[in-house]
Amino acid sequence: MLPEEILKDHIAKTVSLTDDQYSYVFSHFKLKSFKKGQTIIAAGDKVDSEYFVLSGCLKSFYLNDDLKMFILQFAMPTWWASDFNALYSNSRATINLDCITDAEVFCLSNEDREKLCKELHPMEYFFRWRTNKGYVASQKRLLSLMNDNVRSRYEDLMKLYPELYNMVPKNLIAAYLGVSRETLSRLYQHGK
Amino acid sequence: MLPEEILKDHIAKTVSLTDDQYSYVFSHFKLKSFKKGQTIIAAGDKVDSEYFVLSGCLKSFYLNDDLKMFILQFAMPTWWASDFNALYSNSRATINLDCITDAEVFCLSNEDREKLCKELHPMEYFFRWRTNKGYVASQKRLLSLMNDNVRSRYEDLMKLYPELYNMVPKNLIAAYLGVSRETLSRLYQHGK
DSSP states (O other): OOHHHHHHHHHHTTOOOOHHHHHHHHTTOEEEEEOTTOEEEOTTOBOOEEEEEEESOEEEEEEOTTOOEEEEEEEOTTOEESOHHHHHHTOBOSSEEEESSOEEEEEEEHHHHHHHHHHOHHHHHHHHHHHHHHHHHHHHHHHHHHHTOHHHHHHHHHHHOTTHHHHSOHHHHHHHHTSOHHHHHHHHHHHO | OOHHHHHHHHHHTTOOOOHHHHHHHHTTOEEEEEOTTOEEEOTTOBOOEEEEEEESOEEEEEEOTTOOEEEEEEEOTTOEESOHHHHHHTOBOSSEEEESSOEEEEEEEHHHHHHHHHHOHHHHHHHHHHHHHHHHHHHHHHHHHHHTOHHHHHHHHHHHOTTHHHHSOHHHHHHHHTSOHHHHHHHHHHHO
């Protein structure tokens, strides 16, 4: 599938646009390729764009003062990633975004998103619902983290990203769940 | 301040509407009063509305199988509250929403929000940015919870809701932070 077709399918799940409107929307996205391990956003960077994943897998993560890694999000094809806090508040990144595998993304600047939302009411609707879904997912994860039920956290993750287990090193899955590599192995054995 | 003035001030921070547009928007909100301790949403309910707080303080919370309480949100004046997962996905509530104090709220149905967003492009912009801010706040709380730094969680909470310490029983603040009442007392003593 062409990059534009992937994006079109994704947008069409939420809103209908004419072919001319799609062409206009696409003209604001920039295609970028990254290699496995490459950094897209580093803590401290100015953040002015968000990324729609076309192929591969990204991770957004926070490193604390002891350099312990906390994974905020895995971003697979048709997911969006950025440091949204920095992006929306025009501040410096506090989280990092890099590539778990080689990846191809569509890059959309803050300015162009706002321009599209202003010019095309359906795109404002699209982005509102994209964030509504992200907000709800984030609240669910918050609750499962507070409730501290590692097994249900693991099951939620596998439901959310069924392909993940084969794509991502186990230590990263453990860093997402906030458990040790050993605890994860036990869960995986029992879950089979 | 009249309820409509509180809502107008809140909307005007994000978008500009004409007086006629404001009147039209207000006509979709229903004023409701609740007593301290009263339930607005109970787990299992059908959820079709969200609530804009005019006075008082609400809490949204989850009870696990052992009836341990996890507080997702305190909602004070000009904050919005609901079970957004249930509201957006047209499913039954998994969380509860009730009143810490007597409270007055403006109730907006799912249907009316979507109608306003469709009819008035600025209202679509308003609700997109409301959720963007909620999403970012939720991601920040997720990170602070994963990082498990109780002191910074406490400080973030006090920054977010400076009035909270005098308004809300300490056991509820502890349930928001995910710590015991004793740990909270130690933090409060040191924070003075």
